Amino acid sequence: MKNQAAKSTTGLDVLQHCLGPAAGAWPQANGRLMHGTEPLTEWLKRSGQSTPAYVYHLAAIDRQVQAVRAVLPADLHLHYAIKANPHPEIIQHLSRQVDGFDCASLAEMQQVVAIAPDKSAQASIAGPAKSDDELIFAISYGILINVESANELTRIWGLAAEKGKRARVALRINPPFEVKGSGMKMGGGARPFGIDSEDIPALIRHWQANTSEWIDLAGFHLYTGSQNRDATALGAGFRAALDLIIELSQFCDFTPRHLNLGGGFGVVYHPRDAPLDLAALQPVLHEISATAQGLWPGVRLNLELGRYLVASAGIYLTRIVDKKTSRGKTYLLCDGGMHHHLALSGNLGQILRRNWPIVAIDQLNAPCIHKVDLAGPLCTPLDVLGQNQELPQLAVGDLIGVLQSGAYGLSASPNGFLSRPTCGEYFFK
Ligand SMILES: Cc1ncc(COP(=O)(O)O)c(C=O)c1O
Numbered sequence: 001m002k003n004q005a006a007k008s009t010t011g012l013d014v015l016q017h018c019l020g021p022a023a024g025a026w027p028q029a030n031g032r033l034m035h036g037t038e039p040l041t042e043w044l045k046r047s048g049q050s051t052p053a054y055v056y057h058l059a060a061i062d063r064q065v066q067a068v069r070a071v072l073p074a075d076l077h078l079h080y081a082i083k084a085n086p087h088p089e090i091i092q093h094l095s096r097q098v099d100g101f102d103c104a105s106l107a108e109m110q111q112v113v114a115i116a117p118d119k120s121a122q123a124s125i126a127g128p129a130k131s132d133d134e135l136i137f138a139i140s141y142g143i144l145i146n147v148e149s150a151n152e153l154t155r156i157w158g159l160a161a162e163k164g165k166r167a168r169v170a171l172r173i174n175p176p177f178e179v180k181g182s183g184m185k186m187g188g189g190a191r192p193f194g195i196d197s198e199d200i201p202a203l204i205r206h207w208q209a210n211t212s213e214w215i216d217l218a219g220f221h222l223y224t225g226s227q228n229r230d231a232t233a234l235g236a237g238f239r240a241a242l243d244l245i246i247e248l249s250q251f252c253d254f255t256p257r258h259l260n261l262g263g264g265f266g267v268v269y270h271p272r273d274a275p276l277d278l279a280a281l282q283p284v285l286h287e288i289s290a291t292a293q294g295l296w297p298g299v300r301l302n303l304e305l306g307r308y309l310v311a312s313a314g315i316y317l318t319r320i321v322d323k324k325t326s327r328g329k330t331y332l333l334c335d336g337g338m339h340h341h342l343a344l345s346g347n348l349g350q351i352l353r354r355n356w357p358i359v360a361i362d363q364l365n366a367p368c369i370h371k372v373d374l375a376g377p378l379c380t381p382l383d384v385l386g387q388n389q390e391l392p393q394l395a396v397g398d399l400i401g402v403l404q405s406g407a408y409g410l411s412a413s414p415n416g417f418l419s420r421p422t423c424g425e426y427f428f429k
Contacts, residue, residue: 008367009271009390011359018268018357018403020275021067022312025060031365033315033401035428041362041399044317051319051399052336053424054410058093060313061406065097068265068305071282073289077302079122081263082108084306084407085314089427091115094309102126102260102304103143106134113141124260124304126172126221128192135159139167144258146172146221148194150203153215160214167214170258171204172221173197175244179237182225182264184349193223197244204252219256219299220245227307229266229276235284242288246295258300259292265308269356269404276308307407314406316341317361318385320398321377330372332394337376337383340423342413344402345376345384355386357403366392374400378418 012031016023027034035043040055068078077099082091086108091101092115100122103109112123125138126146132155138145139160147153147169160167174196178188186193195203207217222241228234241261249256268275292299318336325331338345346353358374360366370393374385385402394400410423 008369010367011361011364011392014271014357014359014368015364015403017271019060019312020268022060022063025057025063025313026315028364031363033359033361033364039362040317044399049424049426051317052334052340053317053426054314054340054405055317056087056089056314056406056425056427058089058313058427058429061090061093061310062097064309064312065094067278068308071278071285072303073286075293075301076285076289077122077300079124079260079302079304080309081304081306082111083411085310085409086111086411087425087427088115089425090310090313090406095119098309100124100302102306106131106137109134109137109141109143112143124170124221126223132159135167136163139163139165142168144168144170144218146170146260148172148192150195150199153203153207157212157214165214166216168216168218170219170221170260171195171200171217172223173200173241173244173248175222175224175241177237177240179224179228179233179240179264181228181230181233181266183227183266185225187222187224194221197248200248201252204248204254208252208254217254219258219260220248221260221262223260223262223264223304225264227266228264229268229274231277231280234264234276235281238284238288242291246291249296255296256299257296258302260302260304261288263303263305263308265305267307267311267404267407270354271357311404311407314404314409315361316344316402316405316409317399318376318402320394320396320400323394323396330370332372332374332400334374334376334385334400336423337378337385337420338380338413339376339378339415339417339420340410340413341385341402341405343408344405345382347382348408348412353384353387355389356405358386358389358391359401359403360392360394361399361401363392363394368392370394377420 095116172194174194
């Protein structure tokens, strides 16, 4: 019995496996998650904060940035894709550590200009169906526009001429291939994103022939998918992307000055999944930058990462409000749910829902030997927090924490659904 318990997974095992080196940013003592010298549970109570809540340890971001920087060649710049978590504290914190920002809306560009004005020259905006307001803002602040269609480029030209300011643009390429292993694919086949690679030469020729004082065609952007933990597949994707860019550029006699190769680095959401082997990516990244610099000296190379930089910095805390048995199944009913954490419920682009890493924040050393289902407060069967989730014995009033919740959490969820109360976000340095 003793041996059996010793072999069982604990919350600490889950935390360490899923977060890797970033686990060290989450202080623990006596099997409890801490805030400084105080258990997190006590801190919430004492400071009058309620659940559900997101808590963030910004030190976890630093560890992720350092890990990525360690494998990047000096001339491969690291940008943060704000969509992963647009909270101003996160943008502010990252502004001191990254080389630029990838935006997906007017509000995200405004955040960059307000929080990190020195980085607006190294900001870009991508995404289909950009509004005139977004394009005008980007043109005014010299933000690079990743163009998603030939029509969009014509609109940019018109708006730039009206404004009397040259627009900086990169053509976002929809390649003829998909990258294996991405949890969410955004390139290959027919897509709303980017311009089909076969249509790129005609577009370059058109804009070169009409060398426009209003369009500065700086280069290319390619983003093929998110949440990829397979270093071999990611490496092959980067090589294929560069090969395609070389072919297109040589075919059109075009010299790119800017290349954004995307990223899509994945994190561990499941205790049995292997982490992305960053070291295995290092040679490919160095080779790519050497090839690009050899062909186009001084070309600016960017990666834009979201999830990988911020996921491990956030934990979603929710309290057990009720416990019941339904036809043999134990349910823990919680005050938090899909209105704050859509991805946890499996409804943010996943084909099959998988359990997330959830820990009992005051029992990190206890064996996870009880299988329970966890549901939120919404009147829909979609509001799932965990199914057959292994946890220690838990009671009404206990707090659980959903790890890896720093990316695509609150801002990627239907906060207004059922008019439930909003959710606090607390930042620890
Ligand atoms: C164009 C673009 N860049 C960057 C990202 C960030 O991806 P991730 O969070 O997987 O790093 C996305 C995510 O959808 C994207 O669409």
